[in-house]
Amino acid sequence: MPTESAVAQPIIRLHPNDDVIIATRQLVPGTRIDAEDLVVTGLIPPGHKVATRAIAKGEPVKRYNQIIGVARDAIARGQHVHVHNLGMAEFAREHEFGVDVHQTDYIAKPAHFMGIRRADGRVATRNFIGVLTSVNCSATVARAIADHFRRDVHPQALADYPNVDGVIALTHGLGCGIDTLGEGMTILRRTLAGYAVHPNFAAVLFVGLGCEANQIGGVLESGGLKDNQPKLRSFTIQDSGGTRKTIERGIAMVREMLADANRVAREPVPASWLNVGLQCGGSDGYSGISANPALGAAVDRLVRHGGTAILSETPEVYGAEHLLTRRAVSREVGEKLLARIAWWQDYCARNHAALDNNPSAGNKVGGLTTILEKSLGAVAKGGTTNLVDVYEYAQPIAAKGFVFMDSPGYDPMSATGQVASGANLICFTTGRGSAYGCAPSPSLKLATNTALWERQQDDMDINCGGVIDGTASIDQLGDAIFQMMLDCASGTPSKSELHGYGQNEFVPWQVGVVT
Structure with missing residues (x-):
């Protein structure tokens, strides 16, 4: 991630090998970027990409040091890089298993929240x-x-x-x-x-x-x-x-x-009873820079305290699944993830659809160009700990730690499966301003940018835009989000609960033929 001093600049460079930088505010033609020694040649909206080198037609383009697409046409240095000149890339990805697995540094005295203990020993966050x-x-x-x-x-x-x-x-x-x-x-x-x-x-x-x-x-x-x-x-x-x-x-x-x-009373229970579903919707060019990695930092804390985090939305990890297999605790777990990707490829093929039919119109306005770019930012929600297991949609989750549950990318449908699997809290990042709740589990909303926070503060629980404007770090926000998880699980209502969201957002996944 960029340093705070770098973030204060009009652009963000995510990796030295990247072919693009990200605008932190609107850049007009002729704007000089001293850090890159380049001059912007067109209007660049906030969250969008600028080419840092001349890119030939058909050449791959990198962001996060990963390929996000290929140039549809020749792209000049300083030019806007988006749907008009960047397209989806089909290329072989090497799937390595477990090469990034590392020992988790568990907290000896985990944090607690005020939960409701059921007769069978399980813990609720709402009643x-x-x-x-x-x-x-x-x-x-x-x-x-x-x-x-x-x-x-x-x-x-x-x-x-x-x-x-x-x-x-x-x-x-x-x-x-x-x-x-x-x-x-x-x-x-x-x-x-x-x-x-x-x-x-x-x-x-x-x-x-x-x-x-x-x-x-x-x-x-x-x-x-x-x-x-x-x-x-x-x-x-x-x-x-x-x-x-x-x-x-x-x-x-x-x-x-x-x-x-x-006849219930809240009592202190370890954070290990937290089972958090991870969602992102209405994503933008900042999602993979601010809110998603900040949530990932909170997830790392949750896992170290013994809790469980569920990453889902399989079509929105497509193109980034190779990063998850590297974290799989075994080849078997990694292969389970690839099996779900293969199922989706077959599912799309027999329904005359394609896995690269994303990003949505709103995602594109926010700066995302291809599903590869969106997926690479989306997996940041999962933090850095080991991938301990992979589950099918709505399958009961027994493992502790970071897990994956197969689901569509449609947020209400995906979160419905996570709650059915046992999630007692949802954390939902958004850059465009998704309005969402998920009864009976509370849902926290994380804004990716300060403009959204100021415009739609009634719906947002925390602003992660400080990463973009240089007023907060990923680590600071990770702490704040983890504490907010504990507070919300203890009974503090989320913004979506105050508005009454949750009942209409129950949407089970429909895959069968309707006759």
């Missing part, structure tokens, strides 16, 4: 009652049940239960018209089962229609769960006699759950 659905047909009923207990609508509904954070409905558009034995149904059931046993739920009510393909019994069986227990109950609209009776029945069941859910 909700959940209303889950097996199929889209029961979504309206589930929302009506949960809405009855909304504090903003019915202030007295939970007045006697101050330790209950709320009653929330997590609905989805799936559950029927898909093969009951197919991959899509397997993933949906694994996701729902993961939420049903999530420690942030004191109790769960499952609501179905009755005739759907995704029977509640199948969901419970997939997760080894049993129905009609005090903390896990289910019923259907058809068996209850219709919509009105189902809503009344559901409200009565939730009322029966509330007293027990309220």
